[in-house]
Amino acid sequence: MVAVPEAPPGVPESQVQGRNPWYLAWLRLRRNKVALGCGLLFVLIVAVCLAAPLWADYVAHTGPNDNHITDTVLIDGVETDIVAPDGTPLGPGLRGRYLLGADQNGRDVMVRLLYGGRTSIYIGLAAAAVTTVLAVVVALLAGYYRGWIDAVLSRVLDVIWAFPVLLLGIALGTALAIGGLKLGVIAIAGDSIWIPILIIGLVYVPYMARPLRGEILALREKEFVEAAVAQGMGPLRIMVGELLPNIVSTIIVFFTLNIANNMLLESALSFLGAGVRPPNASWGTMIADGYQMIYTAPHLTIVPGLMIVVTVLSLNVFGDGLRDALDPKARIRIEANDAGRH
Amino acid sequence: MHIFRRALIIACVASLAAFGVAACGSDDSSGGGGGSGGDITVNATSFPDYIDPQLSYTVEGWEVLWNVYTPLLTYRHARGKEGTEVVPALAEALPDISPDGKTYKLKLRPNMKYSDGTPIKASDFTYAIQRLFKTDSGGSVFYNVIAGATEYADGAADTITGITTDDATGDITIQLTEPNGTFDNLLGLMFAAPIPQSTPLDADATNNPPPASGPFMFTTVDAPRTLTMERNPQFQTVKDAGADEVADAGVDKITLIENKNQSAQVTDIMQNKVDFMMDPVPSDRLQEVKSRYSDRFRMEDSINTYYMFMNTERAPFNDVRVRQAINYAIDPEALNRIFGGRLHPTQQVLPPGMPGYQEYKLYPGPDMDKARALIAEANPADRDITVWTDDEPDRKRIGEYYHDLLTQLGFNATLKVIAGDVYWTTVGNQSTPDVDTGFADWFQDFPHPDDFFRPLLHGDSILPTNGNNLSRANIAENNAKMDELVTKQITDEGVEQQYADLDRAYMEQAVWAPYGNEQFTTFLSERMDFDKSYHHLLFKQDFTSFALK
Numbered sequence: 001m002v003a004v005p006e007a008p009p010g011v012p013e014s015q016v017q018g019r020n021p022w023y024l025a026w027l028r029l030r031r032n033k034v035a036l037g038c039g040l041l042f043v044l045i046v047a048v049c050l051a052a053p054l055w056a057d058y059v060a061h062t063g064p065n066d067n068h069i070t071d072t073v074l075i076d077g078v079e080t081d082i083v084a085p086d087g088t089p090l091g092p093g094l095r096g097r098y099l100l101g102a103d104q105n106g107r108d109v110m111v112r113l114l115y116g117g118r119t120s121i122y123i124g125l126a127a128a129a130v131t132t133v134l135a136v137v138v139a140l141l142a143g144y145y146r147g148w149i150d151a152v153l154s155r156v157l158d159v160i161w162a163f164p165v166l167l168l169g170i171a172l173g174t175a176l177a178i179g180g181l182k183l184g185v186i187a188i189a190g191d192s193i194w195i196p197i198l199i200i201g202l203v204y205v206p207y208m209a210r211p212l213r214g215e216i217l218a219l220r221e222k223e224f225v226e227a228a229v230a231q232g233m234g235p236l237r238i239m240v241g242e243l244l245p246n247i248v249s250t251i252i253v254f255f256t257l258n259i260a261n262n263m264l265l266e267s268a269l270s271f272l273g274a275g276v277r278p279p280n281a282s283w284g285t286m287i288a289d290g291y292q293m294i295y296t297a298p299h300l301t302i303v304p305g306l307m308i309v310v311t312v313l314s315l316n317v318f319g320d321g322l323r324d325a326l327d328p329k330a331r332i333r334i335e336a337n338d339a340g341r342h
Numbered sequence: 343m344h345i346f347r348r349a350l351i352i353a354c355v356a357s358l359a360a361f362g363v364a365a366c367g368s369d370d371s372s373g374g375g376g377g378s379g380g381d382i383t384v385n386a387t388s389f390p391d392y393i394d395p396q397l398s399y400t401v402e403g404w405e406v407l408w409n410v411y412t413p414l415l416t417y418r419h420a421r422g423k424e425g426t427e428v429v430p431a432l433a434e435a436l437p438d439i440s441p442d443g444k445t446y447k448l449k450l451r452p453n454m455k456y457s458d459g460t461p462i463k464a465s466d467f468t469y470a471i472q473r474l475f476k477t478d479s480g481g482s483v484f485y486n487v488i489a490g491a492t493e494y495a496d497g498a499a500d501t502i503t504g505i506t507t508d509d510a511t512g513d514i515t516i517q518l519t520e521p522n523g524t525f526d527n528l529l530g531l532m533f534a535a536p537i538p539q540s541t542p543l544d545a546d547a548t549n550n551p552p553p554a555s556g557p558f559m560f561t562t563v564d565a566p567r568t569l570t571m572e573r574n575p576q577f578q579t580v581k582d583a584g585a586d587e588v589a590d591a592g593v594d595k596i597t598l599i600e601n602k603n604q605s606a607q608v609t610d611i612m613q614n615k616v617d618f619m620m621d622p623v624p625s626d627r628l629q630e631v632k633s634r635y636s637d638r639f640r641m642e643d644s645i646n647t648y649y650m651f652m653n654t655e656r657a658p659f660n661d662v663r664v665r666q667a668i669n670y671a672i673d674p675e676a677l678n679r680i681f682g683g684r685l686h687p688t689q690q691v692l693p694p695g696m697p698g699y700q701e702y703k704l705y706p707g708p709d710m711d712k713a714r715a716l717i718a719e720a721n722p723a724d725r726d727i728t729v730w731t732d733d734e735p736d737r738k739r740i741g742e743y744y745h746d747l748l749t750q751l752g753f754n755a756t757l758k759v760i761a762g763d764v765y766w767t768t769v770g771n772q773s774t775p776d777v778d779t780g781f782a783d784w785f786q787d788f789p790h791p792d793d794f795f796r797p798l799l800h801g802d803s804i805l806p807t808n809g810n811n812l813s814r815a816n817i818a819e820n821n822a823k824m825d826e827l828v829t830k831q832i833t834d835e836g837v838e839q840q841y842a843d844l845d846r847a848y849m850e851q852a853v854w855a856p857y858g859n860e861q862f863t864t865f866l867s868e869r870m871d872f873d874k875s876y877h878h879l880l881f882k883q884d885f886t887s888f889a890l891k
Contacts (some may be wrong), residue, residue, distance in 0.1 A: 067746040069676035086626030087682035104625075104680065105742050177760065179775070191756050275732055279742040292628040293734045295414050338679050 025249070026106055028325040035321020037313040042336050045311050046121055052114035059096045059335050060108045060289070064115035065279045068106035072339075073097055082106040101299050103289055113303060116281035119312070123197050123275075124263040130201025131262075132255050135208035139247075140239045143216025154213070157206040164267055165203050172199045175273025193275040197271060200262050208254045215247050249326035260315035266310050355867060368450060380890040381595040382459060384871070385607040388762030389600045391568035393548040395532040395548045396473040399480040399808065401785045402620060402880060404532060408600065408881040409573065410536035410553040412468060412580065412588055414448055414514070415526060417788075419589040419884055422643075423682075426765030426789040428526045429587040432462065432536065432555065432580070433514070435869040436526065443521030443829070450512035451583035456538055456553035464507035464514050465500035466536035469543075471502060474533055476544035480808035481533035481769065483797055487525070488829075489517040505832050511823065521829040523837075528790035555580060557591040557886055558850045571885070574731040592874065592889035600763075608865070617867040618875075618883065619809040622860075623803075625682020631865060638870070642862040646785040647794070648677075649856035651769075651812035652779050658753070659813075665852035667720070668779075669705035671713035671747055674857045677824060679741045685858035691794055691845045695879075697832050698791040700839030701752040704849050710750065717751055727755045730780030732765035737781050744781075758834045770809040782812055783860070786880060791841040792828050799848055800824055815853040820844060 029036060056063055072079040075093065082090050089102040091111075100109040115155025115273045138157065142150040160168070173196065180190040181198070188194050219225065220243070228238045263283075269275030270292075278285060281303040290300025345869040390403035395411040397597045398404060399845075416431035418424055426466075430436055432454065437446040454462040474482040475495040489504025504517040516527065528534060537552040551560045572595045582586060601607050604624040608631060610616035611649070623631050623639070631639050644664055652659035652668065661667055674687035692699045727748055731741030738759050744878040758780075760768055769777050781794065797803050801816030804811050823844055866872050871889040878884045 058676055065742075065749070067676070067743050069679050069743065071674060076387055085683055086629055086678060088680050105746075178759070189756070190758070209630055272491065273761075278738060278757055279745055289738075292603065294605065295630070296626040298875045 012049060025325040029321055031323065032321040033061065035318050035324075038317040038321070041314040042311065042318060045117065045307075045314070048118035049114050049121060052111070054329050055114055056108075056111045060111045061097065061321055064107065064112045064281050066107060067080065068102070071106060072271055074104045081173055087295050088292070088301070090193060091297065100303055103138055103286075103298070104293065105296075107251055109286075109303060110288060111319050112281040113283075116283045116304060117307060117311075118284050119193065119276055119280065120263050120266055120284070120308070123193065123266045124259040125206050126194075127200035127204070127262040127266070128255050128258040130197060131204045131208055131258055132202070134205045135212055136244070136251065137252075138205065138249075139212035139216050140211040140243060143220055144211045144239050144243065145206045146208065146217070146220070150213075154210075157209055158263040160203065161206040161210075163203075165265065169199050169265060169269045170272055170274045172202075177274070177277070184316060190279075193276065193280070195277075196266055196335060199269070200265050202256060203265070208258065212247055212250065213256075215250060221244050242332075253319060253323040253326060256315060256319035260319065261316075262314045263308065347548075348886070351525060356837070371579075378889040379592075379594040381597070382582075382593050382890070383615070384596055384598045384618045384620060384855045385610065385616050386598055386687045387600070387602060387604055387607070388621075388708050388732070388765075389569075390816075391763065393551045393565065394477075394546055394558060394570065395537060395546075395552070396470060396479050396481070397477055397546055397808070398532065401811070404880075405620060405785075405882045406569075406885070408534050408556075408570070408878075409589070409591070409885045410554045410556045410574075411532050411552075411849065412538070412562060412585070413532065413535040414450070414532055416588060417530055417878070417880055419878070419886060421881065422885055425878045426880060428530045428788075431530075431585055431588050433529075434512075436585070437516075437529070444518045446516040446518070446525060448514045448516075448529075450514060450536075451580075451585060452512060452554070453579060454583045456555055456575040457559035457576050458538075458553040459576060460538045460540075460553060461493045462536055462555055463509045464512050465509050466538060467514055467534065468507055469504045469539045469541075470501060470534055470536050473537070473541070473543055477546065477781060478805060478807045479533065480797065480805065480810050481531065482537055483800065483803045483805070484524075484528050486802060487518050487520065487522045489519050493587055501611060509624075513745070522826055523787065523834075524792050524833045526792070556738065558596065560881040561748040563854075566600055566761075568599045571598070572843040589884070589886035591886055596885060596888070602733070610622055611865055611867050614869055617870050618888070619865060620883065621684045621734070622684065622863040623865050625680070625684070628682045628684075628863075631863075635802045635865065636867065638872045639865045640861065641684075641697070642864055644785065644860060644862045644877075644880070644882070645693050645776050645879060646783055646860055647691060647693045647788070647856050648685070648781075648783045649854040651854060652777055652780045652852075653812070653814050654853060655814040656778060657724035658720070658727070659779060661720045661722060661850055663720035664722055665693045665855070667707060667716035667751065668747075669852050670707045670709045670716065670854045672855050672857050673708035677857050678738060678745060680736055680743065681858070681860060684861045684863075686861070688856050688859050689849070690762040690856055691799070691848055691854065692791055692841070693786075693794075694810055696786065696789065696791055696794065697844065698838045700845075701868075702846060705852070725753045727753045728776035728778045729755055729757045730765075730769050730777060731757070731759055732762040732781065733759050734762045737762070739824055744779075744784075750777075758775060766810075767808060769812055770805070771807050771883065772804075772809065773806070780812075783881075784810075788831055790878065791844075792824065795820075795824050795841075795844060795848075796828070799853060813853045814853075815848070815850060817848075818854075820847055823847075835843075847849055 071082050073082055083106045088100055089104050092101040098108055103109055113155045137152050142153040175188050176195050181188040195286040228242050266275050269286030270282045276285050278281040286304035287301050294301050363756055364595045386402055388402055392398040395407055398407055412431045412432035415428050418427045433448040434451050439446055450464045471485055490502045491623050493499040494502045502578050506515045525829045541547055541552040548565050554574045557577050559573055559574040561570045561572045563569045575590050604621055607619040608623055608627045617750050628657045652665050654660055678685040689703045727743055729745050732735050741757055745755045745757040768774050797810045799815045803811035803823045827840055864877055869890050871891050874889045
């Protein structure tokens with residue numbers, strides 16, 4: 001599986017050194033400046049969100065869920081209500097405290113934005129991990145064993161696939177909100193962040209498992225698998241040692257793009273009250289809290305909305321770049337098809 | 343499918359009949375409407391809890407049901423205090439009460455029909471009261487005073503012996519176990535509205551509501567999203583029988599649609615897409631609506647109390663010091679700002695305007711130091727608290743404020759926000775786990791202080807389902823006082839003062855943490871006749887007063 005570049009004219013093949021495919025992928029990715037820039041932007045957003053406690057402790061001097069409805073803040077030497085007697089919250093301004101203004105409960109929007117980002121990104125990553133693990137296991141089992149195991153697993157995926165993702169997410173989120181999840185020794189409280197993680201992780205499994213299963217089915221017919229069987233390798237060793245390494249690049253691309261999808265679904269679920277539980281902040285809950293005041297305090301909705309757009313866009317562009325870098329043949333194939341269409 | 347076909351038939355019959363009624367015209371103009379017809383659209387943030395007169399026990403529910411199900415007595419369709427007067431409805435006159443105050447005699451008006459053409463019978467009243475108990479209605483506690491009611495509720499009797507009726511003559515006799523100063527009021531509630539005996543005795547009828555005896559009838563119900571009310575084609579039989587105090591409909595059809603976005607409701611009314619919103623204008627739109635639409639907007643008085651309930655049966659709220667600490671810590675001004683300035687601060691059970699109200703404050707504050715000291719003294723072993731509230735915007739913010747307050751006081755608080763449509767049935771169900779504390783409010787059912795004490799604080803009101811005594815308060819001395827006072831008339835000497843004392847007795851035990859009395863709003867589309875519409879003190883907007891210009 002090591003790629004061997006063709007020898008340049010005049011250079012004997014024996015003198016050409018093989019290069020690691022990951023290194024080649026990195027070279028290709030490095031040439032895609034837009035994708036690389038978006039990747040860096042995502043890393044920057046993650047870093048800033050991770051620094052939320054620093055901002056809360058040293059700049060804003062308040063936590064993400066601390067209410068300050070009747071408190072005041074000094075602005076231009078004037079004691080100003082954080083929430084006016086008619087309920088209107090303080091707007092954004094160039095200052096440390098309440099840089100992005102306050103919400104209706106007098107909470108610092110900047111602090112909630114940073115903490116909300118941590119929550120949204122954490123859910124995006126963790127749910128992507130859940131999806132990936134489940135999808136890979138299903139794909140390996142279904143693709144390797146085929147037969148009735150494949151039939152059963154594929155039908156289960158079909159059932160999940162048959163539900164609209166958002167509807168399934170809302171149904172599960174609402175059902176688990178009050179009583180939480182109890183499965184044998186596993187018990188998760190209704191307000192736990194793991195509820196949206198598991199819901200989002202589960203609903204996207206078919207979207208990753210089906211293409212992976214297709215790849216495994218194709219690889220299962222290759223000679224190296226037959227050779228492994230002939231050498232007496234067991235099914236587990238073949239699946240983990242032979243098949244899995246051949247789909248790693250696909251998994252990485254899916255994983256990256258899945259994070260963006262997860263963040264969008266988390267926002268939608270939280271907005272609809274079936275995701276992150278109040279008073280905890282996520283970008284979705286912040287939009288849900290703020291949209292009622294879109295006329296008088298639009299910053300409450302616009303700021304988290306912008307953050308979702310920027311983060312998801314950066315992940316999608318980076319994911320596309322990563323796919324092109326890891327699987328250049330796919331790009332060629334797509335380009336060829338496109339060319340044929342014109 | 344069955345429901346759809348039935349609804350379709352009813353809708354067709356109703357349309358034809360309504361056309362006939364409209365063609366005949368109506369000369370009624372006492373209170374309410376009786377106007378020129380037309381269709382209007384109404385928005386609600388939370389759908390009514392039940393479309394069932396024996397089960398519904400929310401403001402939204404009663405606002406809708408008041409003009410569909412008519413009891414033997416009712417409340418005058420009028421603005422202000424006049425609207426709190428009990429008047430005859432399906433009964434010919436106010437009850438004839440025996441000198442000992444235990445026997446009530448009424449006579450049903452003759453020849454009245456429900457909207458499906460079924461005759462209204464005296465025994466339908468008995469059936470309605472029986473349904474209250476068989477469905478575990480939150481309102482059943484009021485009617486325990488009827489002789490034989492508790493035996494019937496316990497399954498020891500097949501009928502309520504204290505009610506005798508004669509369908510031929512329309513005579514209804516009700517025997518009470520003891521005099522009850524509120525019983526006229528109770529006969530005017532939807533709980534006691536007669537319904538046909540074909541209605542399931544022990545099941546919620548929301549998806550197939552019983553036929554109407556009021557000016558409107560339900561033609562479709564798609565809970566919790568939408569319902570339609572149309573003119574009752576048989577209502578003329580009620581009017582012909584002499585029920586002049588029951589107002590006629592001013593429009594032909596009302597479509598109620600749930601819309602969780604109150605701000606969008608405001609915009610829709612501004613743009614005349616929606617004609618009325620049942621909930622108040624949200625705080626952020628209030629100033630704009632007040633200034634730009636003053637010709638179709640007004641603030642409305644309402645008799646209510648907003649409070650946090652605290653489950654006195656569970657730690658840590660089984661310690662009075664913890665409950666007192668909460669009362670010290672809550673800042674009514676903070677909550678007033680969440681309501682956009684529509685909240686009058688309070689710290690007592692009875693609201694202004696209710697007999698027995700005397701303003702006082704036992705826990706001056708907000709005083710976090712005092713609150714912390716009390717909690718330190720109590721030193722509760724269990725500091726895990728689940729805070730409940732619903733998803734209506736103001737209430738969600740109240741829950742978030744309260745959650746933060748409890749966290750500041752050193753508790754490990756968890757906030758549960760659930761849909762407004764199912765909030766009361768969830769927290770009022772004893773099998774729901776971890777109902778420790780949370781949002782609650784109460785709007786007067788009738789203008790008597792017993793309406794605030796009995797359903798919310800009497801030990802008998804701790805019910806397995808649909809309970810309203812969310813604090814599970816059961817103070818024997820106060821229960822006895824309540825039972826004693828209810829046998830007297832509110833006008834008797836010293837009774838109001840004793841109710842004021844009862845209020846203080848409950849707050850000394852800090853069974854609630856009350857914080858405000860809310861003002862409501864009326865905001866109508868340009869199509870509507872603003873001057874005709876009015877806000878009833880008991881049932882909020884009177885839907886019969888809606889009329890198009």
